[in-house]
Amino acid sequence: MIGQMGSFDRPSADLDDPLDCYIHGYVSSRLMKLARSSAGGEGLPLTIAATKVDGLVLSLTPFSHSYNYRSAVLFGYGQVVESDEEKDWAMRLITDSVVTGRWENSRTPPDGGELSSTTILRVRIVSGSGKIREGGPGEDKKDAGKEEVVSKIWTGVVPVWETIGEPVASKTNRVQELPEHIRAFKEGENDRNEKQAFSAANAVYPKPKAE
Amino acid sequence: MIGQMGSFDRPSADLDDPLDCYIHGYVSSRLMKLARSSAGGEGLPLTIAATKVDGLVLSLTPFSHSYNYRSAVLFGYGQVVESDEEKDWAMRLITDSVVTGRWENSRTPPDGGELSSTTILRVRIVSGSGKIREGGPGEDKKDAGKEEVVSKIWTGVVPVWETIGEPVASKTNRVQELPEHIRAFKEGENDRNEKQAFSAANAVYPKPKAE
Numbered sequence: 387m388i389g390q391m392g393s394f395d396r397p398s399a400d401l402d403d404p405l406d407c408y409i410h411g412y413v414s415s416r417l418m419k420l421a422r423s424s425a426g427g428e429g430l431p432l433t434i435a436a437t438k439v440d441g442l443v444l445s446l447t448p449f450s451h452s453y454n455y456r457s458a459v460l461f462g463y464g465q466v467v468e469s470d471e472e473k474d475w476a477m478r479l480i481t482d483s484v485v486t487g488r489w490e491n492s493r494t495p496p497d498g499g500e501l502s503s504t505t506i507l508r509v510r511i512v513s514g515s516g517k518i519r520e521g522g523p524g525e526d527k528k529d530a531g532k533e534e535v536v537s538k539i540w541t542g543v544v545p546v547w548e549t550i551g552e553p554v555a556s557k558t559n560r561v562q563e564l565p566e567h568i569r570a571f572k573e574g575e576n577d578r579n580e581k582q583a584f585s586a587a588n589a590v591y592p593k594p595k596a597e
Numbered sequence: 598m599i600g601q602m603g604s605f606d607r608p609s610a611d612l613d614d615p616l617d618c619y620i621h622g623y624v625s626s627r628l629m630k631l632a633r634s635s636a637g638g639e640g641l642p643l644t645i646a647a648t649k650v651d652g653l654v655l656s657l658t659p660f661s662h663s664y665n666y667r668s669a670v671l672f673g674y675g676q677v678v679e680s681d682e683e684k685d686w687a688m689r690l691i692t693d694s695v696v697t698g699r700w701e702n703s704r705t706p707p708d709g710g711e712l713s714s715t716t717i718l719r720v721r722i723v724s725g726s727g728k729i730r731e732g733g734p735g736e737d738k739k740d741a742g743k744e745e746v747v748s749k750i751w752t753g754v755v756p757v758w759e760t761i762g763e764p765v766a767s768k769t770n771r772v773q774e775l776p777e778h779i780r781a782f783k784e785g786e787n788d789r790n791e792k793q794a795f796s797a798a799n800a801v802y803p804k805p806k807a808e
Contacts, residue, residue: 444764444779447704448692449711481659485755493658493746497739500660522767528708530769535704540776542766544696544783551756551791553655554798556733558741561751568655568751580762587765 387411389434390483394472394508407434407460407509408467408476418505421464429463432509440586442544445523446535452519454543454586460514467506476506486574487567521591545583550575598622600645601694605683605719618645618671618720619678619687629716632675640674643720651797653755656734657746663730665754665797671725675718687717697785698778732802756794761786 389407393399411418421430441454467473477496478489496504522543529535550572553564600618604610622629632641652665678684688707689700707715733754740746761783764775 442695444696444699444703447707447711448688448700449707449715451692451695451699451703477659481662484653484662485655488655488662489659492655492662492750493740496658496660500658504660522765522769525769529704532704536769536771538772539703540764540766540772540779541770542764544764544779545762547760547762549758549760549791551758551794551798553751553753553755554733554795555751555753558733558736558747559752560747561749565751568755572755580760583762584765587762 388480388483389436389509390480392476392479394475397475405511407462407511408479409434409464409507409509410477410480411505411507413503413505415505418466418507421466421505421507425466429465429510430507432462432464432507434460434462434509439546440520440583441546443519443521443523444544445541446525446529446539450523450526450529452523454520454583456516456518458514458516460509460511462509462511464507464509467508470501472508473501473506476508477504480506485568485571487571491565491567520586520589521593522587522589524591543587545580545587547579547583548575549579599691599694600647600720601691603687603690605686608686616722618673618722619690620645620675620718620720621688621691622716622718624714624716626716629677629718632677632716632718636677640676640721641718643673643675643718645671645673645720650757651731651794652757654730654732654734655755656752657736657740657750661734661737661740663734665731665794667727667729669725669727671720671722673720673722675720678717678719681712683719684712684717687719688715691717696779696782698782702776702778731797731800732804733798733800735802754798756791756798758790758794759786760790 387409389409391405391407393403393405396403399405424430435458437455437457439453439455443452443454445451467476474495481489523541553568553572598620600620602616602618604614604616607614610616635641646669648666648668650664650666654663654665656662678687685706692700734752764779764783
């Protein structure tokens with residue numbers, strides 16, 4: 387499921403500002419029915435979790451192996467978006483979170499049937515938790531001091547990232563050249579994802595304490 | 598969290614056979630405490646979910662966009678593994694699921710402290726559900742017939758897969774050459790993951806019905 391953070395009231399709000407999480411679904415899906423039936427109160431209580439793995443952390447012993455990752459768990463209340471203006475804004479937000487610029491470069495706006503069959507939930511976040519692990523392995527002292535162990539066992543980080551491959555046109559596609567918004571998305575994502583994985587792999591572990 | 602399917606009683610069992618799901622955690626983590634307190638009965642009821650995205654499916658309109666993916670949800674009962682033999686087997690199973698051959702190529706076996714601080718859960722699966730989406734976009738007839746739409750909008754699949762990058766040695770690593778088990782893992786995974794994403798992108802959608 388796609389969840390995208392944003393603020394309809396303050397569209398320029400960034401990750402440092404309070405944001406809502408927007409999710410979408412078919413009008414008669416279980417989640418959307420539940421949300422509709424809990425309208426009136428503060429909304430449907432929801433937990434949203436997401437994780438990205440940035441690398442495999444290989445230490446001297448399996449019991450100190452780890453992952454580099456970024457993870458978040460959000461707790462909030464979901465309300466069905468009723469205003470057409472906010473719904474339109476949120477559908478664009480969600481579409482462009484998959485491929486930047488896709489909303490402008492596909493058949494929009496939605497017609498009446500599409501609008502009424504799609505429900506958007508605005509999840510107001512009340513609390514959350516985030517955890518990031520980056521850097522090389524942490525070793526147990528009992529292993530780090532043993533010559534026969536450290537001389538034989540490779541330790542380090544195997545970087546992991548999501549690659550966007552060369553797009554495959556559909557059988558019915560009639561546009562010969564790959565559009566710029568997809569080309570730019572592919573190159574931007576690959577560059578950003580690879581850099582993120584290596585940045586995590588090269589970080590100092592444990593993180594130095596702030597002075 | 599790592600979950601790995603396997604059968605201790607029939608180690609040669611494959612994906613077509615009944616398998617248990619093995620997960621591990623720190624002895625005093627909430628999950629493991631709960632599992633221990635529900636020993637005696639059929640175990641701790643658990644739901645395990647996993648998804649892999651294989652591609653972004655771009656259609657004429659955002660309302661027909663989709664993902665290629667493979668997902669599974671398992672329902673079962675978790676029991677703490679008590680026998681040393683099964684525990685040793687499961688720790689190797691889980692370690693090698695991250696990087697094939699890592700158990701043999703790191704400092705093993707575990708010592709007493711490591712064994713007692715690690716709990717393994719064997720989850721007996723009682724039911725489950727799997728869903729796979731592959732192939733190109735499915736278009737709404739109202740769009741597929743419009744010249745001004747199909748002549749302008751690129752449709753197809755953007756393949757997505759997990760890439761394993763060149764391993765980064767830790768500051769304390771003393772093994773100059775990258776070991777063969779890591780090299781082979783990297784090359785095997787990259788080849789397999791890329792092929793999977795393109796195989797999904799090139800599949801026929803909707804899937805032809807069996808005769």
